[in-house]
Amino acid sequence: MTLYHFQMIDPTGARRDLKSLRVSDNGALWREILAVAADQSHGGHIRVTNEAGGIVVLVGVSTARSLQARQAA
Secondary structure (H helix, E strand, O other): OEEEEEEEEEOOOOEEEEEEEEEEEHHHHHHHHHHHHHHHOOOOOEEEEOOOOOEEEEEEEHHHHOOOOOOOO
C-alpha cells in the first residue's frame, strides 16, 4: 500500500495539510478525495501526493463534487 498525502489549496493559494494515509488502490484513493471534497467549500483544489512528493491527483473541489454526483446517478 502506498502512502498518500492529502492537501487543500484554497482560492488564494494557501495550502493546508489534511491527512496522510495508506491506500491500496485507485478506487480507495478517489473515495478519499470525494470525502474530502464533501467537507470543503467550493473554489479550492485538492492535491494528493505520493511518498516521493509527486503529484498523483490535482482536482478542483467543484469538479470532484460533480464527479461524485455523476457516480451517484
